[in-house]
Amino acid sequence: MTEESDTHLPFPGLRRRGFLAATGAASLGALALSGCGGPGSDDGKGTGDGRPRRGGRLRAAFAGGGASETLDPHLANLFADVARAKALFDKLADYGADLSAQPRLAEKWQANKTLDRWQVTLRKATFHNGKPVTAQDVLYSYRRIADPTKGFRAKASLEPIDLDASHATGKRSIEFVLKRPTAEFPNILAAFGAYIVPENATAFDEKPIGSGPFRCVSFAPGRSAVFRRYDDYWEGAPHLDEIEFVVANEESARVNALLGGQVEYAHELDPTTARAHEDNGQIEIVRLRNSAMQGFAMKTDRAPFDDKRVRQAFFLIADRKELVDGALSGAGEIGNDLFGKGYEYYADGLPQREQDLGRARALLKQAGAERLKVTLDTSAVAAGFTEAATIFRDQAAKAGVTIDVKTGSKDTYWSDILDSGTLCCYRSGAMPIEAHISQRLLTGSTTNATKWHHKDFDALYQQAQSTPDTKDRAAVYARMQRRLYTDGGFLIWGFADWILGTARKVKGVDRKAPANTLDWARFDKVWLA
Incomplete structure (x- = not known):
C-alpha cells in the first residue's frame, strides 16, 4: 500500500506506526466528508462552578489505519477503531478497571446450576433511529460475528x-445455550469487538446505526470522523456536542497538534514525551497504570526451556527494576511472572521475585546448562522491546548465559514468534486473567507462545469454569497461578503505563482505567471546561 503526500495538510507528517500502512492523513479543519449524517444538536451551557459543562467539540488524535478504515464495529482492531466503535455502539457488558465484566446493554444475567445456560435481560435502550434494542438484534450481532467466512x-x-x-x-x-459450563460467561459478553448492531445491518460506513452515546455525522477513512451527541442515550446524553477523531500516525505529530491547540486529546505518548511535559503546565499527562504486560516468552516444549530448572534460572536472572527503568523509561511497575497485576483473581500473595544470580547459576548447573547459549528474538514492533532484549542480555551474562539478540521484522514478528525460536520479547494488553489463560495457556490455545501444554492445567481451567462460587473459583485460579509462578514459560518483568495527553481544559478523563477497558477513551463522560 502506498502513502499519499501529506505536505499540503495543516498537520504534516502524520504517518502510521504499527502493523497497517497508511494512506492519507488527518485534516484538522472542516472537511467535506462523505458518509453518515444526523440531526443537529442544541447548544449546551456551562455551569461555571467546576461541574461538567455541556457543549463544544473535542478533537482526539489517534494513529489510524489509512484508507481501509471502517466503522464496522466487528472489524475494530486498532485503538482508533475501538475508540470510534465504543462511541457509536454498545456491548452487552464491558470490562471494569479490574477487568471484571460490568453490565452495559445487559441489565442482568443469571446462570443455571450447571453453568451451561445463561438468561440475559436487556435494559431499555434505543438505537440512533429510535428503534429499541431487542433480543433479535443481539442474536443477529453474535451470529454475524461468528460467521465462519468472516474474520471478525x-x-x-x-x-x-x-x-x-x-x-x-x-x-x-435471551437464553444463551453453551457448549460447556462457563462460569466466566459475562467475559464473553464483554469480549473485544462483541458490539450489538441492528438486526440485518450490513453496511456501516454510509449510515451506521448504533446505540452508543454518539451518532455519526461524517466519516472519511484515514482522515477524520465526526460524531454528535445522542440525546436519548440510555446512560444519559454526553456532555460534549461533538467528538472528532483525527488520524495522526506519528507520536510527534500527535504531541505537536496537542501543544499547538489543534487537538485536545492525544492517544499513546512515549514515556520520554510524558516526562518532558509532565510538570510544565502546558498539557495534562494521564498515565493509565497496568495497561500492558511486558515480558519474555520461553518455549517450554523445546531445549533449553523444556527443563523447568532453566526457566526458573531465567526468572532469577531478571533484574525487573532495571528492565522497567531502562526499557520503559520508568513508566511502569515491576512484574512477578504472572499476568494481570491488580486484576480480578490475580494471585498477589506470592513473594515478589528478586534477582538471585547465585541461585540461577546453581539451577543452570543442575540442568547441565552452565555455558548456555540462546537466541532472544525481538523487534521494534513494540515500545521497549529492543531495549529490554539488550538489558536482559547483559543481565544473563552475569549468570554465565550468552544471549544472542536477533531483531526481526515488525511486519511478521507476531506470527513468527508464535511457533519459531525458543525465547522472545512479548507483551499483552489488558484482558481478564481467565481470557489470558484460555487464549494462551491451554493445550488448544491458538496463541500459545510458550507452548505450555499440560492436561492437568487444562483440567484446572475446566474446573474453574464449572465452579459457581466466586471464592471457590478464585482458589482454583490461585492454584493455577502458583503453578505458572513456579515453572511457567512467561517471564513477566513489568507492566507498562499507557500514556495520554490532553489539553488542560479537558476534564473527566478516567485515570484508573487500563487501555481496552470500559472507561478508556470514553468520551461521553468528558467535557471541556
Whole structure:
C-alpha cells in the first residue's frame, strides 16, 4: 500500500506506526466528508462552578489505519477503531478497571446450576433511529460475528455459545445455550469487538446505526470522523456536542497538534514525551497504570526451556527494576511472572521475585546448562522491546548465559514468534486473567507462545469454569497461578503505563482505567471546561 503526500495538510507528517500502512492523513479543519449524517444538536451551557459543562467539540488524535478504515464495529482492531466503535455502539457488558465484566446493554444475567445456560435481560435502550434494542438484534450481532467466512475479532470469544440453540425468550430477554459450563460467561459478553448492531445491518460506513452515546455525522477513512451527541442515550446524553477523531500516525505529530491547540486529546505518548511535559503546565499527562504486560516468552516444549530448572534460572536472572527503568523509561511497575497485576483473581500473595544470580547459576548447573547459549528474538514492533532484549542480555551474562539478540521484522514478528525460536520479547494488553489463560495457556490455545501444554492445567481451567462460587473459583485460579509462578514459560518483568495527553481544559478523563477497558477513551463522560 502506498502513502499519499501529506505536505499540503495543516498537520504534516502524520504517518502510521504499527502493523497497517497508511494512506492519507488527518485534516484538522472542516472537511467535506462523505458518509453518515444526523440531526443537529442544541447548544449546551456551562455551569461555571467546576461541574461538567455541556457543549463544544473535542478533537482526539489517534494513529489510524489509512484508507481501509471502517466503522464496522466487528472489524475494530486498532485503538482508533475501538475508540470510534465504543462511541457509536454498545456491548452487552464491558470490562471494569479490574477487568471484571460490568453490565452495559445487559441489565442482568443469571446462570443455571450447571453453568451451561445463561438468561440475559436487556435494559431499555434505543438505537440512533429510535428503534429499541431487542433480543433479535443481539442474536443477529453474535451470529454475524461468528460467521465462519468472516474474520471478525470477537469470533473466538463467542465460541463457547451454541448460537443455533440460543434464542429469544422475550423482546428483551435471551437464553444463551453453551457448549460447556462457563462460569466466566459475562467475559464473553464483554469480549473485544462483541458490539450489538441492528438486526440485518450490513453496511456501516454510509449510515451506521448504533446505540452508543454518539451518532455519526461524517466519516472519511484515514482522515477524520465526526460524531454528535445522542440525546436519548440510555446512560444519559454526553456532555460534549461533538467528538472528532483525527488520524495522526506519528507520536510527534500527535504531541505537536496537542501543544499547538489543534487537538485536545492525544492517544499513546512515549514515556520520554510524558516526562518532558509532565510538570510544565502546558498539557495534562494521564498515565493509565497496568495497561500492558511486558515480558519474555520461553518455549517450554523445546531445549533449553523444556527443563523447568532453566526457566526458573531465567526468572532469577531478571533484574525487573532495571528492565522497567531502562526499557520503559520508568513508566511502569515491576512484574512477578504472572499476568494481570491488580486484576480480578490475580494471585498477589506470592513473594515478589528478586534477582538471585547465585541461585540461577546453581539451577543452570543442575540442568547441565552452565555455558548456555540462546537466541532472544525481538523487534521494534513494540515500545521497549529492543531495549529490554539488550538489558536482559547483559543481565544473563552475569549468570554465565550468552544471549544472542536477533531483531526481526515488525511486519511478521507476531506470527513468527508464535511457533519459531525458543525465547522472545512479548507483551499483552489488558484482558481478564481467565481470557489470558484460555487464549494462551491451554493445550488448544491458538496463541500459545510458550507452548505450555499440560492436561492437568487444562483440567484446572475446566474446573474453574464449572465452579459457581466466586471464592471457590478464585482458589482454583490461585492454584493455577502458583503453578505458572513456579515453572511457567512467561517471564513477566513489568507492566507498562499507557500514556495520554490532553489539553488542560479537558476534564473527566478516567485515570484508573487500563487501555481496552470500559472507561478508556470514553468520551461521553468528558467535557471541556
